[in-house]
Amino acid sequence: MNKTSNEKIPPRILAVANQKGGVGKTTTAVNLATALSAIGEKVLLVDLDAQGNATTGFGIRRAGIRSSTYDIIFDDATIAETVKHTKVPGLDVLPSSIHLSGAEIELVDLERREYRLRDVLRTPLTSAQGGHDYDYVVIDCPPSLSLLTLNALVAADSIVVPLQCEFYALEGLSHLVKTVERVKNSFNPELSIHGVVLTMFDKRNKLSAMVEDDVREFFGDTVYETVIPRNVRLSEAPSYGLPAIVYDMKCPGARAYISLAKEILKRERKIRAGQNLPATGSTQVA
Numbered sequence: 001m002n003k004t005s006n007e008k009i010p011p012r013i014l015a016v017a018n019q020k021g022g023v024g025k026t027t028t029a030v031n032l033a034t035a036l037s038a039i040g041e042k043v044l045l046v047d048l049d050a051q052g053n054a055t056t057g058f059g060i061r062r063a064g065i066r067s068s069t070y071d072i073i074f075d076d077a078t079i080a081e082t083v084k085h086t087k088v089p090g091l092d093v094l095p096s097s098i099h100l101s102g103a104e105i106e107l108v109d110l111e112r113r114e115y116r117l118r119d120v121l122r123t124p125l126t127s128a129q130g131g132h133d134y135d136y137v138v139i140d141c142p143p144s145l146s147l148l149t150l151n152a153l154v155a156a157d158s159i160v161v162p163l164q165c166e167f168y169a170l171e172g173l174s175h176l177v178k179t180v181e182r183v184k185n186s187f188n189p190e191l192s193i194h195g196v197v198l199t200m201f202d203k204r205n206k207l208s209a210m211v212e213d214d215v216r217e218f219f220g221d222t223v224y225e226t227v228i229p230r231n232v233r234l235s236e237a238p239s240y241g242l243p244a245i246v247y248d249m250k251c252p253g254a255r256a257y258i259s260l261a262k263e264i265l266k267r268e269r270k271i272r273a274g275q276n277l278p279a280t281g282s283t284q285v286a
């Protein structure tokens with residue numbers, strides 16, 4: 001079954017999560033979202049981190065933001081009134097605000113505190129009611145297993161886990177895996193780990209290869225074949241307010257993220273076929 005103009009397919013929601021700081025979550029969320037839209041999917045990138053790196057990474061000035069993911073979670077703001085269009089066709093961003101830094105404490109007493117994001121992202125509404133018609137929602141999570149990250153995991157269908165190729169790469173991952181199990185048991189039985197992506201791989205460094213071997217042995221096929229190389233263009237691009245794929249689409253980092261997006265869509269096709277779900281934007285013609 002294919003998507004028709006009057007049929008609304010719920011988007012697939014992917015949370016980019018790892019409680020460890022600086023492992024490449026935001027770089028992955030920004031460039032994966034961009035690559036998915038370059039392939040033909042309609043994508044919403046949700047910045048759930050008070051640091052706002054996914055927001056500024058698209059050149060969106062935080063000072064000028066009136067509604068943010070904070071307002072979505074706390075003040076019933078709609079996606080339509082919060083969304084920012086980007087220069088990338090088919091890619092919108094829900095910007096974050098510094099107010100999110102107080103979200104942990106504010107969430108504690110809130111009704112349905114774990115479901116706040118899910119309720120907004122998964123309520124089918126018409127565009128006039130503030131609804132949306134995205135094929136994919138990509139959530140950039142903060143570096144913690146906080147209530148905010150919990151909101152992302154409760155909203156998501158699946159998690160993409162960036163893992164930096166460094167000595168302590170696997171440390172803390174068991175904690176993440178346990179959290180996923182806890183979320184599955186208590187809030188979101190359908191949640192799965194979509195895949196683990198190795199980031200900042202340095203082929204001149206033996207350690208990177210050793211970490212890759214360890215991670216593949218431990219996680220097997222869950223690890224994507226695509227490995228993201230350490231590439232200075234990926235770290236330069238945000239200072240120009242551009243995803244690396246737009247800043248320099250030929251650089252090794254950009255090419256790797258396009259390859260990751262293709263791999264993710266391939267897995268998605270399998271998952272959708274298994275669940276008898278219709279294809280999304282680009283996958284229906286693939």
Ligand SMILES: Nc1ncnc2c1ncn2[C@@H]1O[C@H](COP(=O)(O)OP(=O)(O)OP(=O)(O)O)[C@@H](O)[C@H]1O
Pocket residue numbers: 020021022023024025026027028049051053141142143199200201228229230231232234235236253
């Ligand atoms: N493949 C890469 N090659 C070179 N630099 C990279 C790569 N991936 C990420 N970086 C750089 O490493 C730093 C951390 O990356 P990023 O911000 O994506 O991580 P993060 O997990 O989102 O961090 P945080 O936990 O603080 O949110 C950034 O300066 C980023 O530009």
Ligand SMILES: [Mg+2]
Pocket residue numbers: 025026027049053141142
């Ligand atoms: Mg980040």
